[in-house]
Amino acid sequence: MKDLILTDIKSEKAVLVGLITPEQNEEKVKEYLDELAFLAETAGFTPQARFVQRLEMPNSVTFVGTGKLQEIKEYVADEENETGVVIFDDELSAKQIRNIEKELGLRILDRTSLILDIFAMRAQTAHAKVQVELAQYQYLLPRLTRMWTHLERQRGGGGVVMRGPGETQLETDRRIILDKISRLKEQLKQIDKQKAVQRKNRGKLVRVALVGYTNVGKSTLMTLLSKSEVFAENKLFATLDTTVRKVTIENLPFLLTDTVGFIRKLPTNLIESFKSTLDEVREADILVHVVDISHPAFEEQIEVVEKTLYEIDKTEKPTILAFNKIDAFTHVAKDEDDLTPKKRENVSLEELQQSWMSRVKENCIFISAKEKTNIEELKQLLYEKVKEIHITRFPYNDFLYQTYEE
Incomplete structure (x- = not known):
């Protein structure tokens, strides 16, 4: 590739x-x-x-x-x-x-x-590699020119490509790519079936998915909540393959999933190719939308994620807005004597907290995964949300919650 x-x-x-x-x-x-x-x-x-x-x-x-x-x-x-x-x-x-x-x-x-x-650099598993390769070929197909003559080496049969009368190299390359796309789609269908069985075998445990713009700190938060090492670095798309961990808060178990980050102008082919990975979002009971509050365009990033989520699954789910990286927030509040219009560059963290908490009420929390600030409060909020769904699935266990809360 x-x-x-x-x-x-x-x-x-x-x-x-x-x-x-x-x-x-x-x-x-x-x-x-x-x-x-x-x-x-x-x-x-x-x-x-x-x-x-x-x-x-x-x-x-x-x-x-x-x-x-x-x-x-x-x-x-x-x-x-x-x-x-x-x-x-x-x-x-x-x-x-x-x-x-x-x-x-x-x-x-x-x-x-x-x-x-x-994505090609980041793909580690066979699943992710097939997804990326499919997206690459779908991107390449409408951009074929005569420069792609090397593609005949991709075809089987000892590298020999049989062309019909009058078939140009461009037509041959197009046919090779269409065949490759067809095979990759078939591979993904088989992988999707396996993934569906794996998700089914997890039982009725409540599922929580971490979603958000790329590089907002989802993997760091995943490590904190699951108490297991998850790869994270300060680069875009550090996570491609979905990671699922069983997490227990106050004796209440649930499944926590880390998903691929979204981005502006995310190629449609990628969304389609990563359908099975994004199924983790579709099948989640609760979403934790992680936001980088220190980013100057965080509100637009929220819109990008919400729009992409709607494309993936039009079902409304309970969502917690977790504003991360409060330790990196550097906006300076506007001086009282400053009569210029208030902009996002001169709004204090306290003002942002008040405005967002008034908008989404109790479904909003401000944290720092790096400094572990307000992580216990996030765990408590998660516990309450998971508990609400857990009770509906396991009604005979209601009496256990009294023990949990004591």
Whole structure:
């Protein structure tokens, strides 16, 4: 698979490109490019320059205008800059990729291919690898050009591909990929059946799923609550494979699941490919939506997660909003004599706590998984939520709760 979306070239210097449009203003583009830079670093690149242009809509031929493309070309042509790749913050069409590559003479990635690249690097289990490979081929199919002649090596039969009369290399490559997609989908069906049996065998225990934007601290929180080591690091998509642990709070057992993080502009192919992983979210009884309160765009991240959750499962579930990283919150409250409008940059943590707690009442808590702040309070809140559902499933055990609470 490394032939399709390169994952073995690291430490290249990258140029980032974004657009200011009626749908996304200059402030939003800066946030998006900050995130794109983090994605690039996670993939092993070194972001070194940014180019932004204001357009009504992306140029259908080169994404940016000819003047801006020439500006980028002059920058990457300078040998002192040592640019190895140009990364665009939106999905590019096959025509755009072809034209930009021809003009710049460099490898071109868009946000989707970069995310797929990271997923390919992160996939550890056979299940995750199949899911990522399927998403990669689905991304590649509409972008096929004659450059993909190496694909004939992917086909069986000793590397020999029988072409019919008049069949071009592009048609052959398309047929090879369609066959591969079909086989991968069949593999996933079998894996999905196995996963469904595993979930069924867990019995009637209440299920709690940790959900949230990527890199908000879900895995760190999972480690704290389950008292078992779960891989976590300060990079995007550190967790791809679902982790399930049995957790007991005050003698009340339940299953806790850590899930893959969401992100803006998450490729549709990935959501579809990771369907079985996201089934853990569908089948959860309670969601703990972990939010990075220290992130300047945390409210938009909440919206992204809620929108993605709705796409996955339109059923409303009891949800706890766990605002994490209060230790990293650095906003400074506005001075009383300051008459300028209040913005998120000058709202104090206390004000945010009050506003969110008034919105979602008791289903909201502010924590620091890193410093273990308010973790016991979170456990108590979880206990109450799990208990409500547990009682409906095991009504004859009601009397046990008196013992638990003493």
